[in-house]
Amino acid sequence: MGTTEILLRSRSHGLPTSPLLGQRLSGNGDLLAFAYNCDKDINSIGREQSSPSSKPCGPTISACLDLRMTDEAPNVRDGLLIQEGAVPEALSPLIQTLLETRTCFTWPFGNSNIVKGVARIKSWLFGPYCTSGSVRRTAVYLSMSHDENEGTLEMKNGSTILRWSGTGAEQRNCRIQKILASAAASIGGTLIDAPCMTVHPLGGACMSNDGTGSGGVINHMGQVYCGTGQEVHEGLLCMDASIIPTSLGKSYRIDACQVTDFFSRREPVCNDYSSCRTML
Numbered sequence: 121m122g123t124t125e126i127l128l129r130s131r132s133h134g135l136p137t138s139p140l141l142g143q144r145l146s147g148n149g150d151l152l153a154f155a156y157n158c159d160k161d162i163n164s165i166g167r168e169q170s171s172p173s174s175k176p177c178g179p180t181i182s183a184c185l186d187l188r189m190t191d192e193a194p195n196v197r198d199g200l201l202i203q204e205g206a207v208p209e210a211l212s213p214l215i216q217t218l219l220e221t222r223t224c225f226t227w228p229f230g231n232s233n234i235v236k237g238v239a240r241i242k243s244w245l246f247g248p249y250c251t252s253g254s255v256r257r258t259a260v261y262l263s264m265s266h267d268e269n270e271g272t273l274e275m276k277n278g279s280t281i282l283r284w285s286g287t288g289a290e291q292r293n294c295r296i297q298k299i300l301a302s303a304a305a306s307i308g309g310t311l312i313d314a315p316c317m318t319v320h321p322l323g324g325a326c327m328s329n330d331g332t333g334s335g336g337v338i339n340h341m342g343q344v345y346c347g348t349g350q351e352v353h354e355g356l357l358c359m360d361a362s363i364i365p366t367s368l369g370k371s372y373r374i375d376a377c378q379v380t381d382f383f384s385r386r387e388p389v390c391n392d393y394s395s396c397r398t399m400l
């Protein structure tokens with residue numbers, strides 16, 4: 121997003137670019153959700169260890185459920201990865217507020233029973249770390265899938281504005297919600313999804329699909345097009361996730377690094393890798 125913003129600001133100061141700059145942003149189909157108030161303590165909220173014997177929360181993403189290319193999802197764009205997450209201590213009040221406010225109108229209905237009700241009261245009274253409390257019994261799901269790359273970033277009065285219609289992905293979202301709800305139910309929890317967010321922004325300065333600025337913002341070597349033709353700005357390269365023109369349905373730090381590595385080796389003025397690194 122930073123790269124797209126810098127280019128948009130540069131364009132507003134006169135830098136000619138492809139008209140596609142700021143288009144085709146994707147959130148990588150990210151969804152943050154919780155299996156709230158499960159049957160057992162899950163301990164997914166981190167905190168400083170009070171003693172060596174106290175149980176630590178553990179690292180985030182130590183397990184992954186890979187639902188890509190299964191019988192239910194033969195189409196690659198229906199694939200889904202679900203990872204388990206952990207919440208840093210600083211966010212614990214926020215998460216507790218989110219969980220309790222998103223469920224305050226459902227209690228004591230739904231799948232709640234007396235044990236679950238008591239667990240909630242414990243968390244209200246003694247905070248998110250209370251043993252057998254509803255927040256301590258909450259699992260975190262981080263899921264990645266695909267969206268329609270329909271986000272746009274544009275400049276207006278010196279500020280960048282992100283627009284997202286959210287349309288087109290409704291059917292896919294319903295399916296993902298069903299899968300997550302059944303995963304949550306299997307451990308006695310209720311699915312709560314967080315407000316729309318992503319930690320995997322993609323696109324905005326996408327690579328061209330036809331070798332010109334009409335098909336994208338940069339060419340196959342990362343060079344920024346001057347307009348709709350083949351001419352590029354000498355020495356101006358984009359080398360990060362903003363050039364990836366679609367959701368990937370997985371974490372992509374390595375992919376972003378590979379793109380950077382690939383461009384820095386291929387760029388003609390950068391044949392010498394060590395001097396190229398200095399230049400970059």
Ligand SMILES: Cc1cc2nc3c(=O)[nH]c(=O)nc-3n(C[C@H](O)[C@H](O)[C@H](O)COP(=O)(O)OP(=O)(O)OC[C@H]3O[C@@H](n4cnc5c(N)ncnc54)[C@H](O)[C@@H]3O)c2cc1C
Nearest residue numbers: 122123125126181319320359360361362371372373374376
């Ligand atoms: C909470 C979280 C967890 C994640 N976990 C994983 C994971 O487990 N595995 C994984 O593969 N990926 C993970 N990711 C995603 C991973 O961080 C990104 O895929 C990766 O960092 C993308 O690399 P990038 O070079 O495109 O952008 P970035 O790493 O974001 O680099 C962009 C740089 O540009 C700078 N910048 C932005 N705007 C400006 C400006 N106007 N002027 C100057 N500099 C600017 C920023 O400070 C930053 O240094 C996670 C992301 C988050 C937020």
